[in-house]
Amino acid sequence: MVAHPEALMIQIRGLSVRRGEKTLFEQLNVDIQPGKVVTVLGPNGAGKSSFLLSLLNLITRESGDVRFDDQPLPELSRQKLAKIMAWQGDLPPAEFGLTVVQRLLLASDGGAQEEINDALAFMDLEKLRNRALAELSSGERQRVEIAALMVQDNPIWLMDEPTAHLDMRHQADCLKLMKKEAQKGRLIITVLHNLQQAAAVADMVILLDGKAGVEVGAADDMLQAAKLEPVFGVLLSGKGRDLKQVYGEE
């Protein structure tokens, strides 16, 4: 793996995204520097996944300007974008019998065997390398998807709930990976639901409130009970890594 991927910054100005009739969020402004982990938080349906997809130009932006190092998103071809960003999202369909290693080869464009082996080793998938995706559990398939990010070696990673389906150890591995990769200069934008996980990795938080509102700030300022309670409609206590949900106290 290259130690210092070609660093790239993202500038977002006035981004609004809508799905069908509903405006998901409006007027998102943020500059994201390489080496940062940005966590996207918000209730279900607030547009977290859509935000990632809008950066990939996979859903139409209603308005706004997105630039990668001054290159406007609409001017970048599919192939270019695929070299800039790697996306981890839905588990790909398993009907056609792809194996784990074939899935990784597709991600890396037939790339180096060594990188694939490293990713398999890191994600604890060596024994499964020649198994069909359909034979794996959701957690194992999620690990394959994270390994697929690793073999692409792009400067920007978009991760949509990377810890979903994973057991505790692999959740921890995944968070460690994000930290480590950011330190190497990679820019990571990740959707998370777990606030402690967000606190463990995030430098910056984008908070979507589900009513078209959006707030951006440093992780320390954003991960506070008072800030998040109204958005999620739950009782919280503490801040940062001590932030946690309080159950059953009405």
Place this chain on the structure above:
Amino acid sequence: MSLLGLVVTVAFIALGLGEHWINPLRPASEIESMILWEIRLPRLLTAFAVGGLLALAGAWFQVLLGNPLAEPYVLGVAGSAAVGAVSGMMLFPESVVVTSIGAFIGAWVGIAAVLSFSHLGPSRLLLAGVVLAALWGAVLMLLMALLPERGVMLAYAWMMGDLSNSSLPIWLLLLVWLFALACGLLLSLSLDKLLLGERHAEALGVDVASLRTKLLLLASAVTAVAVTAAGTIGFVGLVVPHLMRLLFGSLHKAVLISSAVGGGVLLMIADTAARTVISPAELPVGVLTAVIGVPVFLWLLIRKPS
């Protein structure tokens, strides 16, 4: 290499088999030699090309719709091509060109009809295809009822598949076979990525909209050519790609090459059986492929999780 060996072996046996066994290496008489090279060989080559084309079309439709059960016959595309061809025949009974154009337009209409249900998702799309196939079958029967007597036999051949008097020259069929395979191989890496779903494919740099258009053009053109040559022959496009995935894995370079050859071999075998089992009479080849294909289809349906 082993594929080539298989083709030659099957071709050798298929050439020899018939009402009388004729050794292809030394025909005993003038007449035997004529039967061999002017009747059996052209028919065998037609079977090979048509089988290969149907298998390729099946493989493409399966990725295109994200459903391993898709193929031209099941989706009604073969049926609509046959309707187009028979309509062409009714209007201009002597013109092969009109029949071919009719088949081509028919294939397109069939694909457009199926795709207008694409918002339903892969599994219900397939259902829509099956119902449309029934509709095209009914229209075909209507056309047969309207056709003058001579036409009924021809239309019958369109419905059940008939390799004995292809309206297209053999060199053209083989050329199309080669061209289709080459186009498929050029697209194979993008096709592989499409196996991961549209979003993953796009994120990996595939222009999915343009790939879909190319695939649709290819699959419908190939279906139209196969139908024009031999009528509707079902399930080759289903059985062959699936078998090849089991044997050689899901990556398209392997799937497409082996399907193009394997489909050819399967149809050569099926057609040889069709003309020898109750010889001197013949079975419609479509009956034989259905007898093989339907159980495989059902097995896939049962086996599929979710």
